[in-house]
Amino acid sequence: MAAMPVWFPRGAAGIDHVAFPLVLFPAFWAIAFFYALLTERLARASLFVLVLTLINVTIAYSSGGWS
Secondary structure: OOOHHHHOOOOOOOOOOOHHHHHHHHHHHHHHHHHHHHOOOHHHHHHHHHHHHHHHHHHHHHOOOOO
């Protein structure tokens, strides 16, 4: 969710929408949680969540959010 303001379009006033990541976080978390819970292959689900986490960290770091 830290990377969402980077790829989400800017608002009418030219500022990032910060509320959308806060609202969508429970939905994305629930999808990842239930996918890991209901899958037969736990290793594949773990790899999927790990890849999504690494992509999120890479986007957030490259946007200058942590510099």
